[in-house]
Amino acid sequence: MIKIITRKANIDDCENFVRCYLNAYRGLEFYAYSTKRDVRGYFKWLMKRDEKGFFSADILVKTQSFDWELIRGVGFIACDSNWYSKYENNYVCEIHEIFVNREWRGLGIGTLLMREAINYAKQKSRDKLELWVGERNYEAISFYRKFGFLEKEKNGCWIRMVKYIRYPNVR
Ligand SMILES: CC(C)(COP(=O)(O)OP(=O)(O)OC[C@H]1O[C@@H](n2cnc3c(N)ncnc32)[C@H](O)[C@@H]1OP(=O)(O)O)[C@@H](O)C(=O)NCCC(=O)NCCS
Structure with a gap:
């Protein structure tokens, strides 16, 4: 049995982020950073872009002795509500990153x-969420479709996907 807790990410999550990222992108290296140094730099960049839109997931796992063990940073999502999309000709909420540890x-x-x-996009009154996904990252593409993301342009090996929020001010 597990319980999932989502919360704002903070600077102390850096090493968990690096570990989880390298685990999550195994097999998808073509679309990802591969060194700890690069991933650390990426974490700092994401924090700087929009710290309040950066979330992490922790889990509580029931052990054999019926205690709860806390495992921090098993997944992350980094949004950016100040991203200008030249494709939409407007500001959007950009999802720069999402991943979950393979084990979970x-x-x-x-x-x-x-x-x-x-x-978060609604809170910021953005009516579009945008992201780019690798064209062969079929699992992520089907995950995004499930949330109503639509496939748009292709740029090299990347596909742009957009989700329209009809009532951004209604939560
Ligand atoms: C995409 C990703 C974040 C999904 O995380 P997750 O915690 O497994 O997702 P969930 O458990 O919430 O699954 C939600 C839905 O997504 C779909 N989905 C998730 N994993 C899937 C898979 N391996 N194959 C097909 N669909 C999948 C399912 O439809 C699932 O719906 P269900 O509950 O009806 O089964 C995860 O697979 C991941 O980290 N991928 C590697 C990193 C990556 O590619 N990130 C995106 C970069 S653009």
Whole structure:
């Protein structure tokens, strides 16, 4: 049995982020950073872009002795509500990053993180969420479709996907 807790990410999450990122992108290295140094730099960049739109997931796992063990930073989502999209000709809420540790996939962690992003976009009165996904990252593409993201332009090996929020001010 597990409980999932989502919260704002902070600077202390850096090393968990690096570990989780390198785990999550195994097999997808073509679309990702591969060194700890680069991932650390990426974490700092995401924090600087929009710290308040950066969320992390922790889990509580029931042990054999019926205690709860806390595992921090098993998934992350980084949104940016100040992103200018030249494709939309407007400011959007950009999802720069989402990933979940491979060991804890399929349990709804990605869904809870995505809900945080959608709520955050609404809070910021953005009516569009935008992201770019690798064209062969089929699992992520089907995950995004489930939330109503639509496939738009292709740029090299990347596909732009957009989700329109009809009533951004209604939560
Ligand atoms: C995409 C990702 C974040 C999903 O995280 P997750 O915690 O496994 O997602 P959830 O458990 O909330 O799954 C939600 C839905 O997404 C879909 N989904 C998730 N994993 C899937 C998979 N391996 N294959 C197909 N669909 C999948 C399912 O439809 C699932 O719905 P269900 O509850 O009806 O089964 C995760 O697979 C991941 O970290 N991928 C690697 C990193 C990555 O590619 N990030 C995106 C970069 S653009």
